[in-house]
Amino acid sequence: MLDGKIALVAGGTRGAGRGIAIELGAAGATVYVTGRSTRRQRSEYDRPETIEETAELVNAAGGRGIAIRVDHLLPDEVRGLVNRIQTEQGRLDILVNDIWGGEKLFEWNKAVWEHDLDKGLRLLRLGIDTHLITAHHALPLLIERPGGLLVEMTDGTAGYNADHYRLSPFYDLVKSAVIRLAWAHAKDLAKHGATSVALTPGWLRSEMMLEAFGVTEENWRDATAAVPHFVISETPRFVGRAVAALAADTEKNRWNGQSLSSGQLARIYGFTDLDGSQPDAWRYIPEVEEAGKPADATGYR
Numbered sequence: 001m002l003d004g005k006i007a008l009v010a011g012g013t014r015g016a017g018r019g020i021a022i023e024l025g026a027a028g029a030t031v032y033v034t035g036r037s038t039r040r041q042r043s044e045y046d047r048p049e050t051i052e053e054t055a056e057l058v059n060a061a062g063g064r065g066i067a068i069r070v071d072h073l074l075p076d077e078v079r080g081l082v083n084r085i086q087t088e089q090g091r092l093d094i095l096v097n098d099i100w101g102g103e104k105l106f107e108w109n110k111a112v113w114e115h116d117l118d119k120g121l122r123l124l125r126l127g128i129d130t131h132l133i134t135a136h137h138a139l140p141l142l143i144e145r146p147g148g149l150l151v152e153m154t155d156g157t158a159g160y161n162a163d164h165y166r167l168s169p170f171y172d173l174v175k176s177a178v179i180r181l182a183w184a185h186a187k188d189l190a191k192h193g194a195t196s197v198a199l200t201p202g203w204l205r206s207e208m209m210l211e212a213f214g215v216t217e218e219n220w221r222d223a224t225a226a227v228p229h230f231v232i233s234e235t236p237r238f239v240g241r242a243v244a245a246l247a248a249d250t251e252k253n254r255w256n257g258q259s260l261s262s263g264q265l266a267r268i269y270g271f272t273d274l275d276g277s278q279p280d281a282w283r284y285i286p287e288v289e290e291a292g293k294p295a296d297a298t299g300y301r
Helices: 015-026 051-061 075-089 117-142 158-163 169-192 207-213 220-225 228-232 236-248 262-269 281-289
Strands: 006-010 030-035 064-069 094-097 149-153 195-200 259-261
Touching: 006 015, 006 075, 006 117, 015 030, 015 051, 015 064, 015 094, 015 149, 015 236, 030 051, 030 075, 051 064, 075 117, 094 117, 094 236, 117 149, 117 169, 149 169, 149 236, 158 169, 158 281, 169 195, 169 259, 195 236, 195 262, 207 220, 220 228, 228 281, 236 262, 259 262, 262 281
Parallel strands: 006 030, 006 094, 030 064, 094 149, 149 195, 195 259
Antiparallel strands: none
């Protein structure tokens, strides 16, 4: 499906980035995986996942994974990354901007005057500046051939984020700004036959989420005893399949500038999560959870 395609998953160490890298590999792509966590050196997250592991999972899925340590806040490192891709491959077909790193920085339910300012400003740097720096250096290579795809990963959809305060002014700004970035990039990329979209997973069963709930992927449903609405959650591979489907779509430009979700695209492209379901968290949350109804994913997965 994506044989011969070259992808860069910026921020592919864990979570959605890892799931996307694996599924692009499963579709046949060569995937450059970047991040700051390696087997030799961890980022300030101090978590065990590494970019080398992600690259190995890409290989196991049938693609070719190439791990490169990059701090996407450093323009010289990003420039060097893109130069290497150009030298080794001569092209870039898919850019996924999933750079984040802010879970330990934002403080829920605190107004801007209560929130730690240094942490808040660092959040903006990690969640917005990194995306702009990466786009600045990588998009010139992407547009050398028509049909390129830029995916700006975020949390929430344009409509949901417009109507809901995300419980921190800094977090709210970052996740909404990325949606707007995808829209703005779309205006420029359309002239070159390329497509830009914002994409969100639903309630993601990332490594950190599973750990926080004290479960594993094998027994994740046990967490619904304490958090019933976790029943709508999805694996990182689900949003990975969304990206792979977009990348393989010869008419992907119909989505240019739009804000999309994994559940929405599953209904259109027909892919499923690893358990064969199609969880649609961004319909479920307002229609069931926020409506005060008992947890029941019937009709939503």
